[in-house]
Amino acid sequence: MSEVEELTGFKRSYIYGLIRKNKFPQSIAIGARIVGWDANSVLEWIEAQKVSE
Template sequence: MSTTVHKQARRIMRLPQVLAGTGFGRAWIYELMKRGDFPQAHKIGARAVGWDSLEVEAWIAQQLGEVA
């Protein structure tokens, strides 16, 4: 039996994608960022921020016990 690993390409995740991926609300994401317990958002425009998808996916994997 073969196991296929699908690695997604690095991309910028906007807030709705982060919310959908974590199941958290906006206020909690920002609280976790303030505490240093969630990847920091990066300024991507004059009035826009985004998250590095690899950082968010690594954080999710850690929460699920997939990463030591």
């Protein structure tokens, strides 16, 4: 999550809000209480945001 926050400039709560609205890549379960994100999906999302501005 810290890397996702750093890449996007958004805090955890805002990122999860975007996920609930289907406006950010879904997290992937890595373990019982651990999630992560596909780096390419996050980077593609960031690039798409730059284009739509």
